[in-house]
Amino acid sequence: MNPNQITYLVFGIVLALALAFDLGLLSKKNTTVTIKQALYQTLFWVALAFGFFVFMWLEMGHQMAFEYLSAYLMEWSLSIDNIFVFILIFTSFGVKEKYYGRVLLIGILMAIIFRIIFITVGVALVQRFEWILYIFGVFLVYTGYRMFTANEDEEFDPHNSKVYIYMKKFLPLTSTDGGGKYVIREKGKPVYTSLFVVVIMLAAIDLVFALDSIPAVMGISRSNLVIYTSNIFAVLGLRSLFFLLRGAVSKFDYLQQGIAVVLVFIGLKMLGEHWVSQWFEKTTQVFISLGVITVCIAGSIFYSIFVNKKGIPPDKLDGSL
Numbered sequence: 001m002n003p004n005q006i007t008y009l010v011f012g013i014v015l016a017l018a019l020a021f022d023l024g025l026l027s028k029k030n031t032t033v034t035i036k037q038a039l040y041q042t043l044f045w046v047a048l049a050f051g052f053f054v055f056m057w058l059e060m061g062h063q064m065a066f067e068y069l070s071a072y073l074m075e076w077s078l079s080i081d082n083i084f085v086f087i088l089i090f091t092s093f094g095v096k097e098k099y100y101g102r103v104l105l106i107g108i109l110m111a112i113i114f115r116i117i118f119i120t121v122g123v124a125l126v127q128r129f130e131w132i133l134y135i136f137g138v139f140l141v142y143t144g145y146r147m148f149t150a151n152e153d154e155e156f157d158p159h160n161s162k163v164y165i166y167m168k169k170f171l172p173l174t175s176t177d178g179g180g181k182y183v184i185r186e187k188g189k190p191v192y193t194s195l196f197v198v199v200i201m202l203a204a205i206d207l208v209f210a211l212d213s214i215p216a217v218m219g220i221s222r223s224n225l226v227i228y229t230s231n232i233f234a235v236l237g238l239r240s241l242f243f244l245l246r247g248a249v250s251k252f253d254y255l256q257q258g259i260a261v262v263l264v265f266i267g268l269k270m271l272g273e274h275w276v277s278q279w280f281e282k283t284t285q286v287f288i289s290l291g292v293i294t295v296c297i298a299g300s301i302f303y304s305i306f307v308n309k310k311g312i313p314p315d316k317l318d319g320s321l
Helices: 003-026 035-060 062-092 097-128 132-148 162-170 194-220 224-236 238-245 255-271 273-279 282-309
Strands: 183-186 189-192
Touching (some): 035 062, 062 097, 062 194, 062 224, 062 238, 062 255, 062 282, 097 132, 097 194, 097 224, 097 238, 132 255, 162 194, 194 224, 194 255, 224 238, 255 282
Antiparallel strands (some): 183 189
């Protein structure tokens, strides 16, 4: 087997073992997850992702490894934005805390399946019509601008989302959680519980976020291996990150601006790739991307913490969750 095939094989084995470990040891049905447990689980997934970075360095070389690391950090930072929306969904549908872990797990596994399909289609389109990358570049610049200038008063309402409206239109729904079940029977007919609705919405929302993240990763690397692995490792860590940050995510007031700058940077890089390639070698471009991503994300997080310590701006989520 060639190095690419070996890396895919190792990734598949690691993924299967990690999921088995997570399902068998780290996850227990209908139990709450403490901050300490969430921290250990988050460290587990991050360590696994960085361990794969080391393996890629040894097997595929440093350039591919740093492309993977840049893409993973990009996806990981975007996942914090996912968590904010996840919190709104859970709160809006009144999900009990003991069901959080199971609902998140199923929603994330569905999200992985959808992302694989989405990535496969996107890569196939780019390979056939390379000019699509310029459309992705414009889209990222526009998305980054909108994200940077977003009105703080605009809040996502799960009950007004198109996904929920379509589900209400085509499926028999009930507002109860069915005692932890996804489908129950009422008057002899099957109806779908609020937990089922939340699972579908988690997967759908993640797919919406993928519209930003996957083009951004393509702006970092054209390697299918990098795109698949960075996405899946970042998504797998979402559940533990949710439990770790759900009480602190409101403190990262300026993270959105940091992510927006990164998206604009990658979008402009995609649009000017012809000229950038004349000035910088591919390896240098990878290091520049990694540096920009690290500085913007870390800087926005630390700035958010510093500003909140000063008491400005006030915690936007107090009393709303």
